[in-house]
Amino acid sequence: MHIDNGLKRFAATTMHDEIVQRLRDWVNETSLPAGAKVPERELCEEFGISRTPMREALKVLAADGLIELLPNRGARIKVLTRAEVADLMDLMAGLEALAGRLACERITDEEFQQIEQLHQEMYANFLRGDRPRYFQCNQAIHEALFSAAGNAALDAMARSLQMRLRRARYTASSDAQGERWREAVREHELILDALRKRDGAAIATVLFAHLRSTRDAILRQIAE
């Protein structure tokens, strides 16, 4: 009998799931620009499968919003309009605010200390002007918040959103520059303060404002 209860979180359990994951990775890692055609047949050969399971995976990714299916004309990497980026960023802001609220309810002292440590590290990187490491810490803090929220559905949704926004954020490059960077650090201070007090309403509002600022910075950088 073959019993393996979810222990292998990263090894795909079924062929289908593995194809979906590989296709997701392909979309995220390809150098092709948004709007480029997804080469169905090529990918079939690369993955060593026929068109049926590949097309199933394409439908799933299209439902997820990562690609777009044009009737009789194949799949393209989804191009986000400025308005769509704005909406998705607002959605992300709402999810982060929620994550903060939930984290305030259930975060452990240990988890809080880890976030505080990440914050110090991030601040140090800000002071010495090390952007790559700053962003790394920044991202780690936001991930830690979602982790502390302890809501699997929220986490999955945030990850999906993050993927959809990846290209837009990337093309907008570093959203923190000059004054905005300083401001972002200040906002992070407020986030930590609210979290320290376990003040859900406060952290929600501060996080929302923080992500809103990021959104505005990104939108400014999108030429459209």
Added chain:
Amino acid sequence: MHIDNGLKRFAATTMHDEIVQRLRDWVNETSLPAGAKVPERELCEEFGISRTPMREALKVLAADGLIELLPNRGARIKVLTRAEVADLMDLMAGLEALAGRLACERITDEEFQQIEQLHQEMYANFLRGDRPRYFQCNQAIHEALFSAAGNAALDAMARSLQMRLRRARYTASSDAQGERWREAVREHELILDALRKRDGAAIATVLFAHLRSTRDAILRQIAE
């Protein structure tokens, strides 16, 4: 046998989208209990299609969380555990809070007046103890909020969540009974107050608390 239910809310653009929609409707309207097998072949015959497009639609709905695909064992209507319902309700609470926040930013006077009118109507139904109409107004208010938020991605996500939770909410029957009902009405007053002041932070917190109460009521009624 091609039974064409005339309830196509949106004219499906492609065959695939239509199948997904019809399958969604089938899941929502079937009398089969959660956990029941989705009769793939039967539905193929009912829809007048072969297994390939049906299977594509099944994968999409599974990715959406409405059904579950067991390897080599077909599809079942997703059974939500108590913990999953709790998580999804929290997520819904977060989305409503976001909708409220965004609505405060962009709601028109006309939209606000319509919501206020719905509120009065709802209150009247509360006073005369008419639960069906009360719930109708209640739902209309929440939908109006999402509409006023003007965020397509948020709206789509909320609708998807609502579907996933449909069965749980239904089996938990009316979540407002006795004292809880009075409380819910009071919460709605607070929501209206915050919206009147266009106070995003306040409406977010009140809406979150409101949905949280609904969540707790539902969880209490789930026997597990």
Added chain:
DNA sequence: GCCATAAAAATTGCATGCAATCGAGGCGAC
């Protein structure tokens, strides 16, 4: 030379076929 049109090639979408797997019923051991 350029645009419009038409034929050819490639691509897409669905149906069908076939091997692998699952589940029910039957059989035998105890």
Added chain:
DNA sequence: GTCGCCTCGATTGCATGCAATTTTTATGGC
């Protein structure tokens, strides 16, 4: 009578085939 094993019908998952559509290429008119 119950438990375990085995076989057979049914189901699932993927590959392949074919008609419909699109894209590319070829051709002719101006």
